[in-house]
Amino acid sequence: MQILFSLVESPFHPNFAALHQRLGILETPFSSARNLHKALHKQTPDFFVGDFIYGWANNYAGTNLSNLDVTLATLQQFAPKAKVIVFVQPGDEPHIFKLKELFAVHAVLRYSATEKEMQAALELKPE
Numbered sequence: 107m108q109i110l111f112s113l114v115e116s117p118f119h120p121n122f123a124a125l126h127q128r129l130g131i132l133e134t135p136f137s138s139a140r141n142l143h144k145a146l147h148k149q150t151p152d153f154f155v156g157d158f159i160y161g162w163a164n165n166y167a168g169t170n171l172s173n174l175d176v177t178l179a180t181l182q183q184f185a186p187k188a189k190v191i192v193f194v195q196p197g198d199e200p201h202i203f204k205l206k207e208l209f210a211v212h213a214v215l216r217y218s219a220t221e222k223e224m225q226a227a228l229e230l231k232p233e
Contacts, residue, residue: 107132108152111188113142115173116157118217119193122224129228139177150185153228154178158205158214160198171204178209191227193217 110126110133112119126133131153136142159173170176174192181188189212194202202214213227 109134109149110153110155111136111142111145111151113139113154113156113174113177115139115159116193116195116217118195119157120217120219120224122221125221125224129225131228139173142177143180146180146184151188153191153212154181154185154188155191156193158192158194158198158202160201171201171208174205175208178205182209189213189228191215191224193219 108129108131110131112133112135114135114137123133134145134151136145154177156174156177161170161172178190181190190210191213192202192205192211193215195217199214199216202211205211206214215223215227219227
């Protein structure tokens with residue numbers, strides 16, 4: 107059985123639990139990056155799904171690009187083969203290329219992604 111860790115930091119984050127179950131993927135959702143990082147010490151996921159929130163002149167703007175920087179760096183260390191799927195708001199989408207320059211991103215899906223789009227992302231080769 108494949109394992110998927112999801113970091114839910116947006117109210118727009120879609121719920122694909124039924125799809126994951128049909129595909130034989132065990133999803134573990136996290137509402138905090140800290141708890142996800144702790145879990146990475148015990149288990150390595152096959153997939154990571156998170157919400158990309160660009161750092162518009164807030165605390166991310168200095169050293170971090172977005173809310174996902176630390177999590178993706180931690181993922182590189184503990185689960186380097188995990189496929190990263192990122193959800194993005196249309197307003198933040200022009201900045202996703204910056205994240206892709208720093209980290210291997212398997213797929214980018216706009217809110218509100220459909221189940222069909224998510225299934226394709228789970229089965230696609232890296233971008």
